[in-house]
Amino acid sequence: MARQNRRDFIRNSVVAGGIALSAPVWIEKAFGIEAGMAVASHIPRDGWVNLGCPAHNCGGRCLLKVLVRDGVITRIETDSREKDTAADPQLRACLRGRSYRKRQYHPDRLQYPLLRTGRRGEGQFKRISWDEAYDLMASKMLEIKEQYGNEAFHVPYGTGSYSHLNGRWPAARLINLFGGSLDYYNSYSWAAISKATPTVYGTGVCGNQRQDWLNSKYILMWGWNPAEMRDGTNSEYFLKLARQNGARVVCIDPRMTLSAVALADEWIPIRPGTDTAMMSAMAYIMIREGLVDREFIQTHCIGFDKTQMPKGLENEESYTDYILGNRDGIPKTPVWAAKITGVPAATITRIAREFGTIKPAMLYQGYGMQRRAYGEQPVRGGCVLASITGNIGIPGGWASGIALQPGGGPFWSIFPTGINPVKAKIPVFLWTEAILRGPELTEKEGLIGVDKLSTGLKFIWAVASNILINQHSNTNRTAEILRNEDLVKFIVVQDQFLTSSAMFADLVLPACTHFETWGLEDGWKYGEEVFVMPQIVEPYGESQSDFAICAGLAKKLGLAEAFTEQLDERGWTKRLWDEFRQLRFPELPDFEEFLKSNQGVYTVPVEHPEISFADFRRDPEKHPLKTPSGKIEIFSEQLFRMDQPVEIPPIPKYIQEWESPFGPEADSYPLQAIGPHYMSRVHSTHDNIDWLQSAFPQRLFINSVDAEARGIEDGDEVTAFNHRGQIHLPCRVTPRIMPGVVSIPQGSWSHFGKDGLDEQKNVNTLVSERWTPLAFGNAQHTIMVEVKKR
Amino acid sequence: MAKFGFYFDASACSGCKTCQIACQDKNDLPVGIRFRRIYEICGATWRQDDQNTWVPEIAAYNISVACNHCEDAPCVKACPTQAMYKDDNGIVAVDPKKCIGCRYCEWACPYGAPQYNKKLGIMQKCDLCRDYLADGKVPVCVSSCPMRALDFGPLDELQKRYGNQTTLYPLPDGDLVGAGWVIKSHPAETKAKELSARIINPEEVKNG
Numbered sequence: 001m002a003r004q005n006r007r008d009f010i011r012n013s014v015v016a017g018g019i020a021l022s023a024p025v026w027i028e029k030a031f032g033i034e035a036g037m038a039v040a041s042h043i044p045r046d047g048w049v050n051l052g053c054p055a056h057n058c059g060g061r062c063l064l065k066v067l068v069r070d071g072v073i074t075r076i077e078t079d080s081r082e083k084d085t086a087a088d089p090q091l092r093a094c095l096r097g098r099s100y101r102k103r104q105y106h107p108d109r110l111q112y113p114l115l116r117t118g119r120r121g122e123g124q125f126k127r128i129s130w131d132e133a134y135d136l137m138a139s140k141m142l143e144i145k146e147q148y149g150n151e152a153f154h155v156p157y158g159t160g161s162y163s164h165l166n167g168r169w170p171a172a173r174l175i176n177l178f179g180g181s182l183d184y185y186n187s188y189s190w191a192a193i194s195k196a197t198p199t200v201y202g203t204g205v206c207g208n209q210r211q212d213w214l215n216s217k218y219i220l221m222w223g224w225n226p227a228e229m230r231d232g233t234n235s236e237y238f239l240k241l242a243r244q245n246g247a248r249v250v251c252i253d254p255r256m257t258l259s260a261v262a263l264a265d266e267w268i269p270i271r272p273g274t275d276t277a278m279m280s281a282m283a284y285i286m287i288r289e290g291l292v293d294r295e296f297i298q299t300h301c302i303g304f305d306k307t308q309m310p311k312g313l314e315n316e317e318s319y320t321d322y323i324l325g326n327r328d329g330i331p332k333t334p335v336w337a338a339k340i341t342g343v344p345a346a347t348i349t350r351i352a353r354e355f356g357t358i359k360p361a362m363l364y365q366g367y368g369m370q371r372r373a374y375g376e377q378p379v380r381g382g383c384v385l386a387s388i389t390g391n392i393g394i395p396g397g398w399a400s401g402i403a404l405q406p407g408g409g410p411f412w413s414i415f416p417t418g419i420n421p422v423k424a425k426i427p428v429f430l431w432t433e434a435i436l437r438g439p440e441l442t443e444k445e446g447l448i449g450v451d452k453l454s455t456g457l458k459f460i461w462a463v464a465s466n467i468l469i470n471q472h473s474n475t476n477r478t479a480e481i482l483r484n485e486d487l488v489k490f491i492v493v494q495d496q497f498l499t500s501s502a503m504f505a506d507l508v509l510p511a512c513t514h515f516e517t518w519g520l521e522d523g524w525k526y527g528e529e530v531f532v533m534p535q536i537v538e539p540y541g542e543s544q545s546d547f548a549i550c551a552g553l554a555k556k557l558g559l560a561e562a563f564t565e566q567l568d569e570r571g572w573t574k575r576l577w578d579e580f581r582q583l584r585f586p587e588l589p590d591f592e593e594f595l596k597s598n599q600g601v602y603t604v605p606v607e608h609p610e611i612s613f614a615d616f617r618r619d620p621e622k623h624p625l626k627t628p629s630g631k632i633e634i635f636s637e638q639l640f641r642m643d644q645p646v647e648i649p650p651i652p653k654y655i656q657e658w659e660s661p662f663g664p665e666a667d668s669y670p671l672q673a674i675g676p677h678y679m680s681r682v683h684s685t686h687d688n689i690d691w692l693q694s695a696f697p698q699r700l701f702i703n704s705v706d707a708e709a710r711g712i713e714d715g716d717e718v719t720a721f722n723h724r725g726q727i728h729l730p731c732r733v734t735p736r737i738m739p740g741v742v743s744i745p746q747g748s749w750s751h752f753g754k755d756g757l758d759e760q761k762n763v764n765t766l767v768s769e770r771w772t773p774l775a776f777g778n779a780q781h782t783i784m785v786e787v788k789k790r
Numbered sequence: 791m792a793k794f795g796f797y798f799d800a801s802a803c804s805g806c807k808t809c810q811i812a813c814q815d816k817n818d819l820p821v822g823i824r825f826r827r828i829y830e831i832c833g834a835t836w837r838q839d840d841q842n843t844w845v846p847e848i849a850a851y852n853i854s855v856a857c858n859h860c861e862d863a864p865c866v867k868a869c870p871t872q873a874m875y876k877d878d879n880g881i882v883a884v885d886p887k888k889c890i891g892c893r894y895c896e897w898a899c900p901y902g903a904p905q906y907n908k909k910l911g912i913m914q915k916c917d918l919c920r921d922y923l924a925d926g927k928v929p930v931c932v933s934s935c936p937m938r939a940l941d942f943g944p945l946d947e948l949q950k951r952y953g954n955q956t957t958l959y960p961l962p963d964g965d966l967v968g969a970g971w972v973i974k975s976h977p978a979e980t981k982a983k984e985l986s987a988r989i990i991n992p993e994e995v996k997n998g
Binding site: 057075077078084087092093095097098101146227228232234236237240256258259260261262263265269335338339342343344345457497612679685688691692693694695696703704705714715732734736738739740767 | 801802803804805806808810811812814815816821822832834836838841842843844846848850851852865873881927934935936937938939952972976977978983990991993994
């Protein structure tokens, strides 16, 4: 008898007579979509289509199986490839991807171009035609270019639509053809970590491929929360496999996250912004008890102690000097760190011993701790702990830092945006400064490419970006800046919904979803795969793809041919697919054949995971790092030469944040607030999806100790406030957060009342616009607040 | 005839609720009707010492429950109109033509499985995706789980593979009703009772 596989077994075990085999009940019309509309010939009218997920900047890239009936999406499933191995795991979508139907057919989808009628920010618009929209936008662009030049233009950071073809990329391409715009560098996600990691290693490519996690024996999940932000599809699953292989996992985090519950053997709550204090105390124990890898330090690092300081700087403070308090008189003992971190000295000592003795070990740091006042320090601190324990360049080890993947990694964008004739760049977070005082900005504010800007920003074209209000710091301040029509002269927002940012637009352009146009994408941070995203349904209303919108505008500007190169979205998708074959995946199948196969994703199994710095580990002389010394720079001479020792020390130090439970601000606002990613959203995307809202409602999470002290009970409406603003939302009283800390998940949409103030549930209303000293990055999780019952 | 069941690994469940949403999508369910629900269980005490440090004694884990298609199903017994029935595969289902929406089954069920649909005035519930079973596919929640914490199959097979545990604190004893599932505990369960762990997300699992 032929061996039955499991699937056959289930099928054959079912008593057919006992089951109604009728088709499920379809409700195509529930969303008000008329079946039988004319559809393009390539759009499947019926059947399952496999394609990439998401269209946003979540931390994953998954496979969706979408059921189309009569031109309407009626169901969404995920990767069901027969095999699900560590080398080539199924790419299972999370709840956000599974709820896409609600977003696709949301009644609030934008259907046609809108022109502002009231004052800016009031949210009053009227419908106009695409032709009127293009005419207006083109004439404003020409007018502003004439008056202020191209430095006045800006296409801000935005990740609301993130396939390689759609989102801000085509707008960047068009504006480059138009003469360029003030560009940015860095991101809202990774500013400090992407700047600080290379100060230690000379590169951000310092991770190992994830299959190697299965070789680790000890994993410090430091502020890292893959179950919620994913950090690469399957990262949480790889941790499960690592534990099955015997790894002990310890989670250090102010919150007992979903990851802490499912992936860790122990949760250690820590005060936000104090990670470097705990890291320093761990180093203290390891140095005192001889748990550091002396030999590796000697051969591969500089700056650890006075015997290995850079030439000419022999008398400067080494890492060991700092840790033992040789200069400042403060030994960084566990008792010292306990008062700062809130972690008992005995716990710090125990974790130091575990990390110093269990080999190989990983210290994987999350990104939340670097979106803070001195976010560069824990990044360098984590890298140093990984280095002095010798966990570099070995299977099962981990160099910490941003840990981009060796041997490739994703491209993030492969669409050719062209060359920007404007050479000036600002740090991504400082666009409000470029509006307020563009010509005054200098290198002190991170301006590069030019000494001075000729103008402030006058024209903003935000594509798939809710940065303008929602995701930037201090929403009330940002709103005030944008309301002033003497500053920015014209604002265009291109999106699928009337977002908080779109409310501040002069012109709103309706963009279609990834189901309504073509695109492709590759793995997020780690993945070894490329997905195709074919158009499967017609655009909603008059919405158009981001590419098509730009092509329409290009026509008005006389740039059509240069912009499109006579390709449509499908043509570009094929071209980019072929690029992937050239640059990354030589075996990538022919585009047309791949489409026909309906696989949706092409994956390269990882049988032998790559390890960063393996060559350097083996022979540091022959394979030096790209740092100035060629070694791991525990002491950075580059940072030393910046001559800002208090805020940019050459060795990683704990620095008290500018808003802190230990500062005078704590008298009025004694609670630390953090704004983590939330399960119901990808940043601000999906905030309007009812299934997700009901699964993870927007709330303020507060410990029972703090709630009791304020007479607050679970479910109460509360107000969180500081001198920048106040927000109102229900609370969850939970033991799963450290006392003294409240969590207000980021991304909830702002809405401004008659008084012009945002009093919804957006944590950014409470956040300072001050940037980090080295990376000029967003310090959006450094917030002090008070909470009261409403 | 096979008796089917779920396997649930509480030690691996993060509480991400992908299973819940996948089910809502597959069954076109409105907000407030969840054939699969995720109960967040938590109990803790916090201790502060003279160094201003905080130490929790905490037990936290999740329980993802759909319907366990009990051998001795209390919902079937409680139904006054015989709308709630067991089919030949042991799947407990609602006959919408017979259901009068009295909600007795809801009260009888130890797992909150039958869900009242206000708009239709009847009960609805998990039917193990029996249209999928006929097709050789597993229920949609099982194939959705990013942590691979759910499994499905003939109950005797699951028991061979995973054991016979049918109870997890603070759920009632599954053996009393012949609950058709197998559970793996989360390590924190051992101290859940002494820490007075309870469901801390009541509104997220409430029907209605």
